[in-house]
Amino acid sequence: MKNETPNGPTRWACEALRLMRGAEAEMGGERRSVGAWADRYRNEVARRRRWPEIRKFAWFAAALLQRQMPGERFFRRAEAFTDAFRRRSDVNAKTVRRLLRGLGYRWGAAEGARIVLAARAVAASPAFDWSDYVSRAEAEAETGFGGDPFLAIKGVGRKVRDFALSLFSESYCAVDVHLRRVLRRVFGLEGRDYRTAERFVRRTAAACGLTPGAVDRTLWHFGRGVCGATPRCGECPLAERCGSAAGGSD
Numbered sequence: 001m002k003n004e005t006p007n008g009p010t011r012w013a014c015e016a017l018r019l020m021r022g023a024e025a026e027m028g029g030e031r032r033s034v035g036a037w038a039d040r041y042r043n044e045v046a047r048r049r050r051w052p053e054i055r056k057f058a059w060f061a062a063a064l065l066q067r068q069m070p071g072e073r074f075f076r077r078a079e080a081f082t083d084a085f086r087r088r089s090d091v092n093a094k095t096v097r098r099l100l101r102g103l104g105y106r107w108g109a110a111e112g113a114r115i116v117l118a119a120r121a122v123a124a125s126p127a128f129d130w131s132d133y134v135s136r137a138e139a140e141a142e143t144g145f146g147g148d149p150f151l152a153i154k155g156v157g158r159k160v161r162d163f164a165l166s167l168f169s170e171s172y173c174a175v176d177v178h179l180r181r182v183l184r185r186v187f188g189l190e191g192r193d194y195r196t197a198e199r200f201v202r203r204t205a206a207a208c209g210l211t212p213g214a215v216d217r218t219l220w221h222f223g224r225g226v227c228g229a230t231p232r233c234g235e236c237p238l239a240e241r242c243g244s245a246a247g248g249s250d
């Protein structure tokens, strides 16, 4: 069957997500269904929301530095920040530069430190509270949360801010290369415009009774584990209905 290109949510989108959840995907040497991986994400978000504020900051700041780098690098950076930031005074230029140099931060330690210190200034302001921030972000997720104080930091755009928020809220998604590939092959969504892809994820989530985060994680694990640069169409549960089957290209 030819792929459908939904201008709005379709029954096919929900069916495709259901089929994707049943596929098997490997990560870190562990093999689970895509659905199990996506469900684990939900638990991780809930767990992170209970973290101490300094640890939340470490992960959030690490996410703000994410710019088209392999996902694995993010977790290394987040763990390094977590280990180094035990109190707010640990978040200083010398420490952040040292960490970023050690991690080989592609965009330069000085540039990365500038963003982290600007984020620290936001989080350290007397008016800032993480719970309030996430609540407000969720209330304004559909409209983009343009008043987010982190968006005022030079070098922090919607895409990277959404990725940072997706670590703490299911109302946000992180569109990356894996999502784009699946959106193109399965749903015919062409182009690299972030807002188009993000809106598609939101509409699909609303139509299928899911959160944007759940849709994002399903597409991500499916794109990483099954519909990769070299797609495994022979073992894909969507093969009979996917117009890109066997001919998929990255």
Ligand code: SF4
Pocket (backbone or CB within 6 Å): 185, 186, 226, 227, 228, 231, 232, 233, 236, 237, 238, 239, 240, 242, 243, 244, 245, 246, 248
């Ligand atoms: S291109 Fe292949 S692996 Fe990807 S969704 Fe279609 S059938 Fe599945």
